[in-house]
Amino acid sequence: MRDWPAFVRARLPLQDLAPERAERIVREMAAQLEDFHRDALARGLAADEADAYAQSQVADWSRMASDLVRADRPHRVPRFDRFVDRLTPGTGAPPSRSWILMHLLGDVRYAIRQLLRNPGFALVATLTLALGIGATTAIFSVVNGVLLRPLPYGDPDALVRVHEVVPQYGRFSVAPATFLDWRSQNQVFDRMAAYGTSSATWTDQETPDRLQGAIVSWDLFQLLGVAPELGGSFTADQDLPDAPNVVVISHTLWQQRFGGSPDVVGRTVPVNGVPTTIVGVMPAGFYFPSRTAEFWTPIGLDPSNAPRGAHFLGVVARLRGGVTATQADAEMRGISERLAREYPDDSANESSEVVPLLEQVVGGVRTSLLILLAAVGVVVLIACANVANLLLVRASVREKEVAIRTALGAGRRRLVLQMLAESLVLAVVGGAAGLALAWLAIQPIQALGASSLPRVADIGLDGRVLGFAGLATIVTGVLFGLAPAWHAARGGIGAMLKDSSRSSTAASGRWIRRALLVAEVALSIVLLVGAALLLRSFARLTHVDPGFQPDRVLTFSVSLPQGQYPDTGHRAAFYDRLLERLAALPGATAAGMAQTLPLRGNYVLSVEFQGRPPAQPGQEASANYRVISPDYFTAMGIPLRRGRTFTARDSGTSQQVAVVDEAFVRRHFPDEDPIGHGLDIGNGVDGDFTIVGVVGDVRQSGLDEVAAPTMYVPYAQDVFRSMSMVVRTDGDPAGLARQVREAVRDLDGSLPAYGIATLASVISDSVAQPRFSMLLLSLFAGIALFLAAVGLYGVVAYTVSQRTREIGLRMAIGAQPRDVLRMVVGDGMRLAAIGVAVGLVAAALLARVVQSMLFEVETSDPASYGVTALVLLAVAAIACYVPARRAMRVDPLVALQSE
Numbered sequence: 001m002r003d004w005p006a007f008v009r010a011r012l013p014l015q016d017l018a019p020e021r022a023e024r025i026v027r028e029m030a031a032q033l034e035d036f037h038r039d040a041l042a043r044g045l046a047a048d049e050a051d052a053y054a055q056s057q058v059a060d061w062s063r064m065a066s067d068l069v070r071a072d073r074p075h076r077v078p079r080f081d082r083f084v085d086r087l088t089p090g091t092g093a094p095p096s097r098s099w100i101l102m103h104l105l106g107d108v109r110y111a112i113r114q115l116l117r118n119p120g121f122a123l124v125a126t127l128t129l130a131l132g133i134g135a136t137t138a139i140f141s142v143v144n145g146v147l148l149r150p151l152p153y154g155d156p157d158a159l160v161r162v163h164e165v166v167p168q169y170g171r172f173s174v175a176p177a178t179f180l181d182w183r184s185q186n187q188v189f190d191r192m193a194a195y196g197t198s199s200a201t202w203t204d205q206e207t208p209d210r211l212q213g214a215i216v217s218w219d220l221f222q223l224l225g226v227a228p229e230l231g232g233s234f235t236a237d238q239d240l241p242d243a244p245n246v247v248v249i250s251h252t253l254w255q256q257r258f259g260g261s262p263d264v265v266g267r268t269v270p271v272n273g274v275p276t277t278i279v280g281v282m283p284a285g286f287y288f289p290s291r292t293a294e295f296w297t298p299i300g301l302d303p304s305n306a307p308r309g310a311h312f313l314g315v316v317a318r319l320r321g322g323v324t325a326t327q328a329d330a331e332m333r334g335i336s337e338r339l340a341r342e343y344p345d346d347s348a349n350e351s352s353e354v355v356p357l358l359e360q361v362v363g364g365v366r367t368s369l370l371i372l373l374a375a376v377g378v379v380v381l382i383a384c385a386n387v388a389n390l391l392l393v394r395a396s397v398r399e400k401e402v403a404i405r406t407a408l409g410a411g412r413r414r415l416v417l418q419m420l421a422e423s424l425v426l427a428v429v430g431g432a433a434g435l436a437l438a439w440l441a442i443q444p445i446q447a448l449g450a451s452s453l454p455r456v457a458d459i460g461l462d463g464r465v466l467g468f469a470g471l472a473t474i475v476t477g478v479l480f481g482l483a484p485a486w487h488a489a490r491g492g493i494g495a496m497l498k499d500s501s502r503s504s505t506a507a508s509g510r511w512i513r514r515a516l517l518v519a520e521v522a523l524s525i526v527l528l529v530g531a532a533l534l535l536r537s538f539a540r541l542t543h544v545d546p547g548f549q550p551d552r553v554l555t556f557s558v559s560l561p562q563g564q565y566p567d568t569g570h571r572a573a574f575y576d577r578l579l580e581r582l583a584a585l586p587g588a589t590a591a592g593m594a595q596t597l598p599l600r601g602n603y604v605l606s607v608e609f610q611g612r613p614p615a616q617p618g619q620e621a622s623a624n625y626r627v628i629s630p631d632y633f634t635a636m637g638i639p640l641r642r643g644r645t646f647t648a649r650d651s652g653t654s655q656q657v658a659v660v661d662e663a664f665v666r667r668h669f670p671d672e673d674p675i676g677h678g679l680d681i682g683n684g685v686d687g688d689f690t691i692v693g694v695v696g697d698v699r700q701s702g703l704d705e706v707a708a709p710t711m712y713v714p715y716a717q718d719v720f721r722s723m724s725m726v727v728r729t730d731g732d733p734a735g736l737a738r739q740v741r742e743a744v745r746d747l748d749g750s751l752p753a754y755g756i757a758t759l760a761s762v763i764s765d766s767v768a769q770p771r772f773s774m775l776l777l778s779l780f781a782g783i784a785l786f787l788a789a790v791g792l793y794g795v796v797a798y799t800v801s802q803r804t805r806e807i808g809l810r811m812a813i814g815a816q817p818r819d820v821l822r823m824v825v826g827d828g829m830r831l832a833a834i835g836v837a838v839g840l841v842a843a844a845l846l847a848r849v850v851q852s853m854l855f856e857v858e859t860s861d862p863a864s865y866g867v868t869a870l871v872l873l874a875v876a877a878i879a880c881y882v883p884a885r886r887a888m889r890v891d892p893l894v895a896l897q898s899e
Contacts, residue, residue, distance in 0.1 A: 002033075005026050036054035122426070125430065128790070133383075134438045135434075135779075136373075141459055145455060146453055152286060159358075162182065165336075172350075177306040178308060178347065188323045191318050194313045197212070203273065210754035214296050224288060245274055246276065246298065247278055247297050249282070249294065249296075250295065253294040266278065273564050308343060308346040325355070365452070371530075378784065380472070382523050384480040386794075389517065420482075438465075442460060524785050524787070529839075529847065534850065535774055536861060536864055537774075538774045540855055546598065547696055551760060555755070555762065556740055558578065559754075561750075568718075585736060591726070595723055597726070599765075607680070608679065609621070625711060633645050637728070652716045656689045658711050661698065661709065663697050674694065681711070689713060727740065770855070790879075793883065796883045836873060
């Protein structure tokens, strides 16, 4: 029989310990070695074999104890000590050192060694954390760039949008005369400016380009607090109807079109065929009202002849110091009420509304982005639960290590801090990997949200995002480290050292692991249900009948300059020739045009019906107004319901006629045939229109909005300068892009064909925002499902390893492999089923959060809940089956001998 105390003293580095601590660990470990030796003799081993067996059991403990003794040695930090001395000069006290700092370096070093010794565990945990932290950081970068980052203007919090409010339409564009009255009568704004979208043909280079811009009040740039980089902004004299033509260009246009030439100010360029002088260049990064604006020209309002019934302006204002948006809103409502009384024919029942500019810019996506941020937060919680489970399993294996630390004198606080240090080291590694993933994800997110997110170019990794990533890393490390730290700190040394067959605290930790697993599954169900609801909603949206046939249709636009095409005759003649050329293109089956295509905006006018009493001011009927060519309905695939469409005989000198849609009939002629009825419209066209036909409904505003009443008139009777063409083909419409450019160029070399796209892509762009939300939420739900499956696999696999002796006994007394399979899978599936049940209840309670994002799908949609539950249970079954298969192969004899 060996002298086991001497054996322990010879192998453990106890010289740095207090004598009482050293003797305590010697007694405990010697007693354990004696137990091992006795057990080995009882199994029939010879004395030498029993000695070898006992020594093999203590070999790993020796290495751990050596590490622990080194880790528990205090580390002096002279620089830190000198810093503390400077904080407390003249006290005569010994150097003050933080207790945590004394052990921090040792704890971190020990944690790194532990991770390097367990590369498989470290890799799985790191990837899990990287997915959670990376996804969260990426989405926060979107929220930061779109919602939190200030607008690029001076004192942006003082900027507001001012809307007219029309009872039939809600927020509405502002009439020029109303804007001028607002500007002269208000007492709450330092400045107020108007603007409108614009486009123009620039012919200063060999190939003409159609550029997007804006018409603005002369003092808009001063209002926004941004000065030009070169030259100056507009003056009041330049903002008059007959003033010389001037333009301010963007920094991008200056670089791309003029090569960044410093002498660009004062240069004259042809804009819409009219010589125009460049007076300024805005700085890089400036945009207004959107990033598509590349130039700005004065709006040129005539105070003596400003229309009050035409609504086409946006209005932005800067609040005076001390005035809130609410106070400004109250005063503007009062002004609007006075104007409604003063001009009952034009402004009856109209009001106004003041909205902070940032809210105006991002209001449409705020809810969806916050929902995505909450969803990715759930992914982080699942990742934390997963890693906590891994650490709990690892803690069960390391219980004897904890016992040695306790024997060395470590208290509970010391153990908790050591475990948290290991968790934080793991979190930092995972956070760094997550930050790299977030950086890689930003460009795909920008591409995905290019047509649906405002301020998409502002998304990036700035100081706020990096700070958020750091905070998320620390919080995550603490969250998943608390459970194993608590578990390790509550065990007893005697129990841990005297149980060699399995962890004495396995039973106490089992309920924590199972609870975490149930939480993972429940959280995954919540995300999966949300993704399923959005997926079904998006499927419904994309299968809506838009009222036209978008397949094999190419669209583009042409705009005729006023100088070259001064009247309707010149414009009609050009469009006649262009339609003929388009219809004759190889592969073209029909060609038409309209001043506005579906899903690209509305042009709403008031309507009065002949033979009916005039409506009260503010209660006039209205309709979408579309100017089209005779073959437009054929090219778009819009069906004729009754009556006729337009022909070549419907010219500018013939009877004015109109075709209406079924929504128009339902609204205004519910009980009679509209054919033959006359109507007047508020667009200044002389004469009356007679309804000659009815066509099918078209969703003009969006696929998620019902068809609004629409009337169509022949373009020969109201020719617009800008028109959109549609060409139906018998093959791939994109193949005609080059031919349509050549057709326009052959008719007028100074005109570009712009906005060339297929009609199918127009529909795709119209659903970009719901597609963005659906894809990202589905991605997060997929990550959550994967993490839940990994967590379930880990718990079941660990349970199988702990129950190896039990499984061996069962098989030794007659249990079949299928019985073992049923037992193992059943145990895991019970946990999954509990998690699914809890998750479905939570999803039902939280589903109303996404209600505003759904289209024709109820938040209680049974298909979404049922399919989600089945998918997760199927994945859970697979995750349980893999370790169950391993359990089926357990050899009873080997299992019993190993114990």
